[in-house]
Amino acid sequence: MLLLLQEGQNMEIAVEMSGITMRFPAVLANDSVDFMVQRGEVHALVGENGAGKTTLMNILYGLYAPTAGQIKIWGKEQCFNSAVDAIRLGIGMVHQHFMLIPSLSIVDNISLGEEPRRGVVYRREEAVLRIKRLCAEYEISLDPQAVVSDVSLGTQQRIEIMKALYRQAEIIILDEPTAVLTPQEIDDLGVMLKKLKSMGKTIIIITHKLKEVIDFSDRVTVLRRGKIVSTVNTKDTTADEITTMMVGRSVHLGGNKTRITKGVEVLRLDHVHYHDGRIEKLKDVSLTIHSGEILGIAGIDNSGQKELTEVIAGVRKPDKGSITLNGQELTGKTISDIKEEGVGFIPQDRQISGLALGMSIQENLIMGYHRKTAYRSRKLLLDKAGIGRDADSKIKSFDIRPDHPEILARTLSGGNQQKIVVSREISNASQLIIADQPSRGVDIGATELIHQKLVEARNSGMAVLLVSLELDEVMLLSDRIAVIYDGQIMGVLDSETATREQIGLMMAGVKMEEGADSEK
């Protein structure tokens, strides 16, 4: 793309954001942020959940108008009214949750907004040609006529990048690009980024995964609570240093695991099958968990983890196979019965399945256990005083803020909302805790506490099933690690000896060789 040098243009500074402030009615997302990206570099923007990184980039992409501050692109000040302006200036954004319409073809998804046309008529064939040319130029493989719902997540990400290239973007923003990729796909992404860089593109990556920061970026900027902490050269810093900058103090994730001998078998799954509609989600799954043990489930998103946790908790009924808790058959029991057997369940999406946002904190703290005698006065009535006392103790022990039990759950932050669910389930469970992505969308402080509580439960003899998309979390917390791919258990490893590569291969579908199984 030829850029004619205009008055005041500076070809070395791709993006310069000065004094950017973004004030929402309830929160100050960005506070006087100064952010600068040089031409041709890969710049990582890091911070924990809620630090303001995505907001800052949404402003750069024209989706939000900042409350104050100015933006210069290539040295010239610009005003953004919508994404159209950003696209026109050569900025492209690949969002964390893909902006793709599954039922439409790849070519329609890419060309939407820039459709080649003759009058009102849409000339799809021209778009197909253009995409094929770009694919050859950037060494990406895509079939424009395919339908998006038929292709893999890695391919979908390539479609997203192609969208930016189709619009001749020179500055590409990637928001949490590795969240849904296997370790191998992450390596492929690294290769792609190198290629883009060699073609002269400037890249900004938003991430909270430090491995990617160290591996891919040239410089890194850290945000904390909406303010810039600092900008450093990647080779001059370490992951721990960056974490401390992100949180403001040194953080210890992973709880304190004590050395305990593995206890008796608590949960056993035998040849469990489950299908949802016409798709088989769990194929012949067999697992065991013992008391005093954390079994971590690693795998890319949508490999059957959700169905696995829900089948154990009784939310879904398996088609075949058996699930036993301490020898007692769970399949066929109702959700309440299973809870009564001592199984706690922290579901994957707290806002959809875990909380009633319009009800108070204390009403949420009893949900699922509200029939317990502790909460009742006479047979049918609720004991408000008793519920209140219980809520106060839970709020204290899990540091839920704000700490008034009668305010609505809706007003709490993601981390505090999750703490409600976690405190409820851990307090009431006695045999097994199922935790599905317990730290997703949760700030580091709350994550630290949740890890601590899960490990405490394990230390005291409970069995814990942990599902997470963050491989680091799984490796940190688990005693044993099972990898799930496409509804099947690829293998189970001892966490002390497992390597990233081993797990990565299994996450991508390569089954572990027989005999290497650590199931003893």
Add this chain to the structure above:
Amino acid sequence: MKNKTKKSPIDWAKILSPVFIILIAILITSILILAIGCHPLEAYHYMLLGAFGSFGALINTISKMVPIAFAGLAVAISSRAGIFNIGLEGQLLFGGLGAALAGLYITGLPALIHIPVCLVAGMISGMLYALLPTILYVKKGVGLLVVHIMMNSIAKLLITYLVSVPFAGDNKMIAATNPVQDSARLPYLLTSPNKLTIGILIVITTACIMWFYLNKTTSGYELRACGDNMEAARFAGIKTKWYQAGVLLASGALAGLAGSVEVLGTYDRFYDGFSPGFGFDGIPIAMLANGNPFGVLVGAFLFGALRIGSLNMQIKAGVSTEIVSVIQGILITLISAQYILRFASNKLVNKQKGEVTQ
């Protein structure tokens, strides 16, 4: 040291938006009255006179409020569970017919037993008419709104047929059944200056029972959880399908009760067309009251006043009684926009408080 923070802040937005809605509705109605060449203030004057002008008028208003309150409670209970029953009008008509038939054909019972029997018959009729949409919704996921709207239209036609052919009264000049037996008629609290039956006591009791159920019992808690987040309630082990079906049927029963109380109280037989749209009055009332049973009573009182007053308004100021349907429509349309009204009132409240602090 325990830091007991202050009581949860009053949600001003929640209180202001119904007030906004009513004010805007009054404004639009006034413009409409002007448009047809009448004077709004004069019209309102006659309306208020008709509703509250004398003790007799007040009695009439209270009397009129009864079926509307039942309809409102019917919508309220379903809305607390997160579903809307708008098929009230049809259920109300069938309920009234059921009660009338029980009052006609069951003989030899003393009033003390006959009246409850008739009311129960009415409730069951209303519930039965709600059965088909309920099954379609709970079992097959068919959208309730459209089915209920169809059912309402069907009900009007069926009732007209039933009253003019199989159950027609001996008096062929009017479209009605025969008069019910005396033992089925609701006793009066007052007979002069105007009639007021015990219907008002029944509806207030029902509201109290509903309030108690929702806020104090375990089952009421489960219902409210369903209303807030059906999926989370399911994960918590609450039997959501039972509550959905149960609340829709209970709602139908209450609508049936509305029809029964009106037929056995205000009239002495089932007249075709006795309901000018009570079922539809219940909807905006329950929405404005946010499902609170006592709020529904207040709203029903206001609507009763509207209905009685509009008769006087038509005679004295020449404004057709159809205006009540218009007001229903305005209210419901405005209620749907409540998000933006809450946004506006939130902004207003924050302006008063100064900038939002971190």
Add this chain to the structure above:
Amino acid sequence: MNGIIVAMLIAILRLSVPVIITGLGNMFSVRAGVMNLSAEGMMISGAFCAVLGSYFTGNPWVGVLCGILGGVIVGAIHSLISVEFGGIQNISGLGLNMLATGLTAFLCRSMFGTAFSPTVASIQYTRILSNIPVIGNVLAQLSPIFYIMILLFLICCFIVDKTVIGLRMNAVGFHPQMVETAGIDVWKLKHISVLICGALAGLSGAYLSIGQLNTFMDSMTMGKGMLAVIAVQMGKQKPQRTVIIALIFGFFDALQLRIQISSIAIAPELVQTIPYLVGIIALALDTSKNAAPRLLNPYLKNKYKF
């Protein structure tokens, strides 16, 4: 026998027109992700405005334009509330239905004193076609609006399949956020789709009052707007399927009229329930569990979030 079949066919065509036209309009609205239960209100508004237009000018074509305008006004309110202000679509639709029905009834009584308007100039027949040999007499019995409808159908198919705006309106119903990030004004697209729906439903209402008859009656839409909503849902928002289902509804409507005027001894009210029952049965049978569901929720502008 032959005569009855021809009469039935003409009746089906005549009676399907309102549901087809409203269905096509509703199709655009739902495609763009806006549920429109106010179709009935748009139709009755169109019916009344059409009569007013014809009444005051004596020209039925002015009436048609007024009818379209009447539908557009209702559509504009619905769009303002549901699209712009993030309101609850179903309740807005319902409320506008009641409002339009009540308002037209109120105005009719206030202006004309009864529930019927006086008769006005209408366009029930297309006399120029009667010159065509053989079928001319049959063709002439259909209103010009019928022929406009055929043209509209072809235009709708063209827009949906071949145009850029058709692609965009379709995309916005699946994933408005995606369309926004592509730099397109999501709200403008939605507004346009609802206004198109209003215009078509208004035209359909005009047909009811001055294309089939020559007067306005209180509540004359008789559930046809709802049937159009059902037709769009069952037809998976595709124009061809929507029209077929609308024709099936038209068949049952023609059937119930024929039964009423024949010598079969069933009470008229029972027969009149047939179209509504067919609607409910259609919904019950509708197993179109969409693999690609439309996002029928409000999509808020950032400036309205709090």
